[in-house]
Amino acid sequence: MSIDRGGPTRPDLGIETPALLGDREFELARRLIAEWAGIKLSPHKRYMVHNRLLRRLRERGAGSFAEYMDTVQSEADEREAFINALTTNLTSFFREPHHFELLRVRAQQHRERERRPLRIWSAACSTGEEAWSIAMTLREAGCPGDVLATDIDTNVLEKGDAGVYPAERTDALPPERLRAHFLRGTGENEGWVNIRPELRGIVKFRQLNLQAQPWPAMDAFDVIFCRNVAIYFDREAQRLLLARFAQLLRPGGLLAVGHAESFPAANRAFRACGRTAYEYVPA
Numbered sequence: 711m712s713i714d715r716g717g718p719t720r721p722d723l724g725i726e727t728p729a730l731l732g733d734r735e736f737e738l739a740r741r742l743i744a745e746w747a748g749i750k751l752s753p754h755k756r757y758m759v760h761n762r763l764l765r766r767l768r769e770r771g772a773g774s775f776a777e778y779m780d781t782v783q784s785e786a787d788e789r790e791a792f793i794n795a796l797t798t799n800l801t802s803f804f805r806e807p808h809h810f811e812l813l814r815v816r817a818q819q820h821r822e823r824e825r826r827p828l829r830i831w832s833a834a835c836s837t838g839e840e841a842w843s844i845a846m847t848l849r850e851a852g853c854p855g856d857v858l859a860t861d862i863d864t865n866v867l868e869k870g871d872a873g874v875y876p877a878e879r880t881d882a883l884p885p886e887r888l889r890a891h892f893l894r895g896t897g898e899n900e901g902w903v904n905i906r907p908e909l910r911g912i913v914k915f916r917q918l919n920l921q922a923q924p925w926p927a928m929d930a931f932d933v934i935f936c937r938n939v940a941i942y943f944d945r946e947a948q949r950l951l952l953a954r955f956a957q958l959l960r961p962g963g964l965l966a967v968g969h970a971e972s973f974p975a976a977n978r979a980f981r982a983c984g985r986t987a988y989e990y991v992p993a
Contacts, residue, residue, distance in 0.1 A: 731760040735775040739763065742782065743796050746789065747862055748921035749942040751796070762795040790864060797863045801836040803883060804843045806937065808985045809966040813844065813933060816964060817851035820932065828855040829931045831958070833920060834939035835859035838870020838913075839879070842905055844935065845912040846891045858928070860918035871915040873905030920951060930960045937986075938968035948973040952980070959990040 731739075739759050740751045751759065763778065770788070772778040782792045804810055813830075820828045828848065832841040841859035848855040861867050877895075880888055880903055891909060895902035918925065920939065934955055940948050955965060956979055965974055965988045974980040980988040 731756060731763065731775050735779050736760075738779050739792075739796070743793065746921075747793050747797070747919060748947050749796065750944055751942075759796065763792070766791055766795050794863045794865045797861075797866075801839045803839045803880060805840065806966075806969055806986070809935065809937075809987060810843060810847050812964065812966070812984050812987055813847050814851050816933065817848050817853035817855070821851065821853040828853055828933070829929065830855060830857045830933040831928075831931045831935065832857060832859040833918075833934060833936040835861050835867075835870060835915070836863070837866045837875075838873065838915065839875075840935060840937070841870060841913050841915070842873065842891075842909060845909045846887065848912065849891070849909065850887075855912060857913040858931075859913055859915045861915075862917065862919045864917055867915045867917060873910065875903055877901050877903050879903075921947065925954065928958060931958055931963060932960055933964045933966070934959060935966045937966060938971070940973055941968060941971050945973075949976070952977055956980075956990060956992070961990060961992055963990045964988070965990060 736756055736759060740755075743749045743751060763775065766788075767775060767778040770778060770781060772781060781788050783789075817828055830844055830848075832844055835841045838859060841857050844857050845855070848857075859867075859870060861870075880892060888903075891906055892903040893906055894900075895904065920936075921943075936951075936955070940951060943951065952974055956977070959965065964983070965980060967974060967986050967988070969986055971986065974988040975982065979990060979992050981991050983989040
């Protein structure tokens, strides 16, 4: 399929709007996102890739997808924007609540047995709802903790660090939890909620590519949340990711994965301890 370079001219950019993402550009996009982020996009994701890259193409004023893909490969800033555009960021507060119940129990046990803070990593944290939900769980359990929240997408990290969300994103939360952890906007900020200051010292947001070699130095974690991201990796990438998690988890540590993921089950050092949750038990 060739790129259709015809179509109506956008008066704001003065360029021809391409009607389709061509075969060559689509395959190049799939190869680059796999190489740079480890994300394996299936062929049926063409429509999604077209729509997300079209927004970047228009913002850059590129005349075609071919021209835009040349820019992606030659400019580091656009490479980052390309990765951001193709990263899936579906999330919500207390998504897959069984994991937070497991965390609550562990946090209470940790508070009774240990003097140090509970260390937790929210890998692929997206816009921060998972990381803040972890912090809320620690606060409710009365357990001191440190939460590292990482993602490859710099745009979502900024949103997570800001801690400001449309109020509708919290509609499913019980009123007592909403009052305990959020401030409601008033006046021109009506319709928005803000994470309370008491939680902000718990969570630190940092950029990290899970496929990068090496990762920056990190202390051992008691819990790692890595949910709904490894599903986009092939089996070898999942195996390597799990081995790297094992190096960072304390013995007995908890690994929570997504509802459609079971890759830790193939490793004898990880024992199922709940729904899509695994305990690290090295030999």
